[in-house]
Amino acid sequence: MRCVIVGAGMSGLLAARSLERAGWETVVLDKGRGVGGRMATRRVGDGVFDHGAQFFTARGDEFKKLVEEWTGAGAAVEWSRGFADADGERPSDGHPRYRGASGMTSIPKHLAEGLDVRAGERAVHVLRSGTGWEVRCESGLSEYGDALLLTAPVPQSLALVGGIVPTYKREDLRRISYDPCVALMALLDGSANLPEPGGVQIKGEPLDWISDNERKGVSEAPAITIHAGPKWSRTHFGDSDDETTAALLELAGEALGKNVASKVVGTSVARWRYSWVTENHTERYFVGVESPPLVFAGDAFGSPKVEGASLSGLAAAEWLGAAHAESG
Ligand SMILES: Cc1cc2nc3c(=O)[nH]c(=O)nc-3n(C[C@H](O)[C@H](O)[C@H](O)COP(=O)(O)OP(=O)(O)OC[C@H]3O[C@@H](n4cnc5c(N)ncnc54)[C@H](O)[C@@H]3O)c2cc1C
Structure with missing residues (x-):
């Protein structure tokens, strides 16, 4: 068969x-050019960015077993037990949040070994x-x-x-149905100084998430990923790269209370028409x-x-x- x-x-x-x-x-x-789909990692200059899925949890036993195999194979590692919210509070519910060892694509790359995959x-x-x-x-x-x-x-x-x-x-x-997500990757010439463990889970509008891929452990250079919320993404999906970059850097600056734009040395925009499932x-x-x-x-x-x-x-x-x- x-x-x-x-x-x-x-x-x-x-x-x-x-x-x-x-x-x-x-x-x-x-x-796509490689495997992984929404488990996506991209290089911009010296920076490595996860720009789709940022981390994942394992709730059921069946999936926990798979994650154990991936961590055992060195494809996945635990990142944290919770992220700071918009107010800088870092609740910990005890659930491990996992990431790919060298970026989220480490896991699909591991899974693709030995398979006949035509990218x-x-x-x-x-x-x-x-x-x-x-x-x-x-x-x-x-x-x-x-x-x-x-x-x-x-x-x-x-x-x-x-x-x-x-x-x-x-x-x-x-x-x-799915929500869209507009993502900005920004390479910085100095640390982003995001709170430990390098991810801020805003879960809202206009921004949903900001992460520091250097602190996350996947980039050697300071590299931040900014995800707009679904409403902002839907409204601005067709905006040009320049408009999107300027708007998201300003919003990230407001959210973090610091001028992010002044440190930026390279950017890339990703537009996910289908990011999260809503129905x-x-x-x-x-x-x-x-x-x-x-x-x-x-x-x-x-x-x-x-x-x-x-x-x-x-x-x-x-x-x-x-x-x-x-x-x-
Ligand atoms: C911005 C963003 C943030 C997210 N954050 C998280 C998170 O923090 N935690 C979490 O658990 N999940 C997160 N997710 C969701 C998670 O990434 C997805 O649920 C999961 O990766 C979906 O896997 P999949 O195999 O169903 O689909 P996909 O990963 O989308 O794979 C489908 C594949 O089909 C390919 N394809 C489509 N059309 C064709 C065609 N015509 N011919 C050939 N190939 C085609 C695509 O290139 C893609 O590789 C996020 C997603 C996005 C986009």
Whole structure:
């Protein structure tokens, strides 16, 4: 059995590993330059920035086991037990917050080892082929599978298989929604002096989060990531890089009570159209077509965030394995 997986984020990579362990052949296609999706790390000058997911928690035992494996392999480390809020208070609820060892992408890179992952391949068309599925990429590459697993944010997955999935199922999937997030990475020529442990969790508007990637332990140079809140991000999503940079540096200065802009020596803007899930589907995966199997997974299914995405990928793989066993 061969499965084509679209998306090399946490859900796609964990599904691929699980299917491979069960004897399947898999190929993972991703339009990005590397693996990880929203677990994203970028270099700007001498600075290293996590600009998507900043950290993750592990609430359930199933995910705790995975995290143990990643920490054991040196791909993940504990960052802290809580972050300062907008007033500088640092509540600790005792839950470890984890990060990738050299940036959030350390974990997907670890998961991708030994897998057939084709980065830089944007899937643009899906069609039935024989008893399975064919996925065509912009580059001209075509991949065939007995099963298809779609793990991109749901509107992107639906754009690929719109006409294939029955209308009533498409309607269910269209209810899923996400907030956007505009992120600014700013390389500084001096320390940002953020409170320990280097992250301020504002959780609001206009800013949601500010982190110091140097203090976080992933950058050798002072490098801050600023995340705008969902409302600000939606309003300013189409602003130019210059406008976004000026506005977010000013807001960060206000939030931190210091002039951040005067220390900036390099910047980069990232725009996440789909960052956090605001309306999810309660099950961990969604079967779009029973046979040949076409399944949706990702952080919109079951619980959200890194933990939810991971568990969704595993659950989808388990369903595919069971469906195959039944049909055989
Ligand atoms: C700014 C931001 C901050 C966040 N902060 C946190 C946090 O602190 N803690 C936390 O737990 N979670 C956080 N999250 C959420 C977390 O990153 C996600 O829930 C999780 O990484 C989703 O994984 P996934 O595999 O479901 O999707 P993704 O990581 O989005 O993976 C999907 C992949 O599909 C690929 N793709 C899409 N379309 C195509 C196509 N047509 N062809 C080929 N490939 C395609 C994409 O390139 C992507 O790599 C944050 C997210 C963002 C954006």
